[in-house]
Amino acid sequence: MADPSCVCEGPLYEMYRGVCRNNSDKEWFDVQQIRYDVTRIPSRTICKEWIKTKGHYHPLSPDGLAYPEIYEVLEGAAYYLLQKRDLSDIVLVRAEKGDLILIPPGYGHITVNPTMETLTMANLVSSAFASQYLPYEELKGGAYYIFSDGGMKKNPAYPADIPDIRIVDATGTHLPEPFPDKSLYDLVGDVMRLRFLNHPREFEDLYPGLYLYT
Numbered sequence: 001m002a003d004p005s006c007v008c009e010g011p012l013y014e015m016y017r018g019v020c021r022n023n024s025d026k027e028w029f030d031v032q033q034i035r036y037d038v039t040r041i042p043s044r045t046i047c048k049e050w051i052k053t054k055g056h057y058h059p060l061s062p063d064g065l066a067y068p069e070i071y072e073v074l075e076g077a078a079y080y081l082l083q084k085r086d087l088s089d090i091v092l093v094r095a096e097k098g099d100l101i102l103i104p105p106g107y108g109h110i111t112v113n114p115t116m117e118t119l120t121m122a123n124l125v126s127s128a129f130a131s132q133y134l135p136y137e138e139l140k141g142g143a144y145y146i147f148s149d150g151g152m153k154k155n156p157a158y159p160a161d162i163p164d165i166r167i168v169d170a171t172g173t174h175l176p177e178p179f180p181d182k183s184l185y186d187l188v189g190d191v192m193r194l195r196f197l198n199h200p201r202e203f204e205d206l207y208p209g210l211y212l213y214t
């Protein structure tokens with residue numbers, strides 16, 4: 001939190017990991033090493049900041065590019081605060097119900113619930129790795145703090161020359177192929193469309209827009 005003396009009572013948010021509709025989907029997830037999670041973040045402000053997830057990075061996949069992830073806002077609205085591991089890019093993606101949001105390889109992420117409603121979101125991600133929390137712990141959160149009055153503040157624990165935050169709307173930012181207008185769970189069973197989750201390098205050239213927010 002921005003206020004180091006802030007004390008917040010938990011639990012803050014609920015994560016349901018490895019959710020599936022039936023046993024055959026579960027087998028498919030296990031074989032493909034993919035997980036579908038549902039996360040619910042209630043509306044709350046804590047020491048003047050909107051409630052948020054802790055934040056983490058993903059490690060490198062065997063092909064040398066970090067594992068990506070894809071989210072869908074199921075209910076409510078969200079801010080996805082993405083930051084490149086080398087801090088050369090920091091993006092706030094504003095998303096609403098129905099939006100799909102990509103966490104590109106090499107970006108850490110925090111989700112903020114910036115509304116008076118509960119945020120429910122789902123994600124598809126490789127199950128082959130453990131999230132890396134240490135960089136966020138050492139630097140006391142993400143590169144920016146997001147306050148409920150609309151203000152944002154650079155985290156003073158970060159280098160002074162980090163870039164300004166770029167604000168992008170997920171609404172109208174159509175994800176390129178391989179993501180059609182479908183809900184995330186509808187992609188379950190589609191090996192090729194979800195292959196990028198475990199083999200991100202293969203898709204770097206094929207889907208050049210996929211890993212960037214412009």
Ligand SMILES: O=P(O)(O)OC[C@H]1O[C@](O)(CO)[C@@H](O)[C@@H]1O
Pocket residue numbers: 015016017037038039053054055056069109123125131
């Ligand atoms: O692990 P954190 O930083 O608390 O973030 C939670 C989110 O990340 C995930 O672990 C997936 O990356 C989800 O289960 C959840 O939405």
